[in-house]
Amino acid sequence: MEHAQSGALFARNRRLIPGGVVSLNRLVDPEIAFVRGRGARVWDADGNEYLDYHAGFAPYVLGHNHPEVQEAVIRSIEEGWTLMGSGTTPWEGRAAELLCESVPSLDRVQLTTTGSEATYHALRLSRAYTGRDHIVVMQGGYNGWHDEVACNVMTPLEKLGPASKGGENPFVPLSAGMPSDVAARVHVVEFNDPEAVERCFRKYEVACLVAEPILQNIGVVKPRAGYLEWLRDLCDRHGVVLVLDEVKTGFRHALGGYQSLAGVRPDLSTFGKAIANGYPLGAIGGKAEIMDLFNHPEPGRRVLIAGTFNGHPTPVAAAIATMEILKRDRDIVYPQLEALGARMQQGLESLFDRHGVTATVVRQGSAFCVYFMDHAPRNWRDLASNHDMARDLRYRKALIARGVYHFPLPTKQGSLSTAHTEADVDATLDATEAVLLDGI
Ligand SMILES: Cc1ncc(COP(=O)(O)O)c(C=O)c1O
Structure with a gap:
């Protein structure tokens, strides 16, 4: 060739x-x-x-x-959908409806441009909600490029060392230039090892556990029977926010996300990728009492969500078309x-x-x-x-x-x-x- x-x-x-x-x-x-x-x-x-x-x-x-998605995008431009940057729009409302109708754990949603922004907001919301700083992530999981989750995907075994007693792996950054104190509040555990998660929950003030429900950035590594339910229960017992990162699994495996197949209801979920069939759109959604921190009446408790291009009509048109096709068919x-x-x-x-x-x-x-x-x-x-x-x-x-x-x-x-x-x-x-x- x-x-x-x-x-x-x-x-x-x-x-x-x-x-x-x-x-x-x-x-x-x-x-x-x-x-x-x-x-x-x-x-x-x-x-x-x-x-x-x-x-x-x-x-x-x-x-x-895809012809229908393409047509929806072209039609939106012809109809004058454009970035308003002020107030709300009918199309972001429609995308939110489709998301909440599709995924039962979503009381509320917010739109971002990428999956990384969605996971970033999941951390911030969880910290604001719990008043805690630490997070637990999965070895072999990828949750985006920002500090704190940009670590430990395909980590060479020699960097991980022998399986440690606490089940916690050393934090191995994916990038230079991260602040040195990040490692102190991010705890990396192996997937399918609930005991390691529990030990972290006992040892640290954990705001959230972030997990892909299937590790799909190292192929397809599935949860053992009962593992996700166990995580749900552990989070409940320790007051930790359970974030399922469905950026890769959501809408690809089922309209309701992999969570709907597993029968597990996370507190927060993040989406991206298949949601708009190739156009740049991310979403974060979940329980009203956590998501409503994005609009808390007390400014000191309000969580900032901002972005010039949040809810940009072109990817939103693609997402509406994609979700409508997936729902209809x-x-x-x-x-x-x-x-x-x-x-x-x-x-x-x-x-x-x-x-x-x-x-x-x-x-x-x-x-x-x-x-x-x-x-x-x-x-x-x-x-x-x-x-x-x-x-x-x-x-x-x-x-x-x-x-x-x-x-x-x-x-x-x-x-x-x-x-x-x-x-x-x-x-x-x-x-x-x-x-x-x-x-x-
Ligand atoms: C599970 C998961 N979460 C988050 C992300 C980050 O999404 P994005 O690349 O849109 O920022 C990815 C990207 O591959 C992903 O697979």
């Missing part, structure tokens, strides 16, 4: 943009510059076509440039995503089996990940100790060379959309078989 034009574009953009990319997470090898996408496919600057499973880090639950969309996911999983499992490759495919609906290990990982420590990362990377690169785009970084989830067809899944399985025959 030729990548000369991609290379030229990277070289040109590197002159002005550090690294040539506007989000460091996008800097991977092979360096491919994409220029177009439709449905389940994307094309690069050299005209190569790929079946896309990266989905822009997962927002595209309906596929790239919920009995078609989610079964379709489940059926495609099951076809992919079964196909991959039988290929790995036939070719004698030790692998476990973990999946939730349309999100799937192949781990080159003999069991589904329980948490990051288990994953990092057993998964063959080098093989994972070779596997991804070999698929890309055959026109199947999985993000070339070990453990990143594959995302199906309603634009994928059974024929696309079968073509992916054929490409996978060719890769296995070549050897990885």
Whole structure:
């Protein structure tokens, strides 16, 4: 596959943009510059076509440039929806209604532009509500780029050290430039280990526990039966705000979020990604008594939410259209995503089996990940100790060379959309078989 034009574009953009990319997470090898996408496919600057499973880090639950979403955006501009920056708008009200109708735990919502802003506000609200400073986060979870949550995702085991007695991992920042005192109030525990959470709750004045209900930034690491319920109960007993970060899971797995499948009601939830099928929109919502701090009558107790572009009509139009489609077609969309996911999983499992490759495919609906290990990982420590990362990377690169785009970084989830067809899944399985025959 030729990548000369991609290379030229990277070289040109590197002159002005550090690294040539506007989000460091996008800097991977092979360096491919994409220029177009439709449905389940994307094309690069050299005209190569790929079946896309990266989905822009997962927002595209309906596929790239979905016609109805696109039409809603164009119509909103033609009708004069524009950024008012004063007072309220009908469209933000409609988006709020759709969110609250879809997710039963949301009494109130606020709109942001990104998922990171939503999780930022979750921390601030929880601190204002509890009067406490400490937070607990999950090793292997990603909750955004801001200080305090920008830590401990794919942390090398040598940095974590041996499993400590308290079950708490050292804070390992994802970035230089963070204030040094952050680590003292952020406590990182392994997923699926409720005892570690409880020890933190006993030891520190914890405002909130922030958790992705499924760790989907290290593939698909699922909660053990009863784990999320246990977290709910622990938070209740210790007066800690339970924040479920559904930026990746919300609207992709169910209209009501993964929380509706798990039967757990968080105090606060954050959303983004699939909510607007590729347009930049985040949301935070939850219990009225916490969310109403955004409008507390006493200025000293009021939590600030501000942002020139909050509720910008273009992403809001996309979110309204996306949520209306998901609501209208919920009995078609989610079964379709489940059926495609099951076809992919079964196909991959039988290929790995036939070719004698030790692998476990973990999946939730349309999100799937192949781990080159003999069991589904329980948490990051288990994953990092057993998964063959080098093989994972070779596997991804070999698929890309055959026109199947999985993000070339070990453990990143594959995302199906309603634009994928059974024929696309079968073509992916054929490409996978060719890769296995070549050897990885
Ligand atoms: C679970 C989760 N939370 C928060 C974020 C941050 O969202 P954004 O990149 O829109 O700021 C992400 C992004 O990948 C995420 O996966």
